[in-house]
Amino acid sequence: MARKARPDLGPLEERIGYAFANRDLIESALTHVSALSTARRAQTYQRLEFLGDRVLGMAVAEMLFEAFPKATEGEMSQRLTDLVRREACADVAAEWGASAYLRLGGGEAKTGGSQKAAILGDVCESIIGAVFLDAGYAAARDLIRRNWSERMLAPKNPLRDPKTILQEWAQARGKEPPNYKEVARSGPDHAPHFTIAVELTGYAPAQAEGASKRAAEQAAARAFMTREKVRDRKDRIVV
CATH class of the missing domain: 3.30.160.20 (Double Stranded RNA Binding Domain)
Known part of the structure; x- marks a missing residue:
């Protein structure tokens, strides 16, 4: 039986600004739990999203510490919360065009899962986690800096809600x-x-x-x- 051809993720990698050595990582990062059986859920983005969330928080905290040397802990915490929230991550994933590459189960696809902020936010973090595993913290940090620096300096939301x-x-x-x-x-x-x-x-x-x-x-x-x-x-x- 012929092996199913792998999707062409080159355009997505170009927008992300990173080419994966381990193709399994990026494919898992784009796979929703609804797309696979329970026995294969380790191949979905759930674990990568968990990891990417922590890497994102660390990298953004580092950026804030460098960019705002006079900011208090409270101010930096508010800025961090705004920058790593689900909506911000979903915006980044949308800019990457990640929705076109998602693997979703039939039910999730029918309900517009590829456009849901919750899923796009998770996918953004899972891609970060995948980059971290593929090439280490420095590569993941570079990706985050490219995509979050402008957001950090010109936040959409008021610093104080x-x-x-x-x-x-x-x-x-x-x-x-x-x-x-x-x-x-x-x-x-x-x-x-x-x-x-x-x-x-x-x-x-x-x-x-x-x-x-x-x-x-x-x-x-x-x-x-x-x-x-x-x-x-x-x-x-x-x-």
Whole structure:
């Protein structure tokens, strides 16, 4: 029986900026658990994702330590959290075009698994883990620096998130911390949509929507502060 031809991953490697010596590693890094039987799950990206997550955290922490010599531990921790979060990793995987090379089971493919942030985020970390195993920490660090340096210097999200700003603003006025309530939930289980209201004594509630409870809570806090013209530490109105 003829052996199944291996996929051409050259274009993906060019975008990643790394060519694998061990082809099994990159193929495993692109294989979702749904694509293989239980007996072969060691060949999926699960273990590589676990490893890549730790390598990413180490490399980004090193970058932050070098780039912000006057930053406090708390500030660096906030920056680190933003840079290694699932959405950031999914953005990188999307830029690589990784979704076109994923191996998914039939059910996962039918539900749009190749576009899910959770899967793309995991794949990004699994590729990092694969590079680490193929060529060591220096190669993985170089890949991370190429793809995270600009994000580090120009973050998409505010360094301090809206919920934190709102809570500090409320406490400075002697009020109880804001309370967040789920108002509605819609959509299928694999792609839920939430509506969250934030309540603060003495003010009308503010509502917002998001693809996760956390995202909806942050949006609700931002909506409240925009309406009330809450200012941050640099005297800027939060929008």
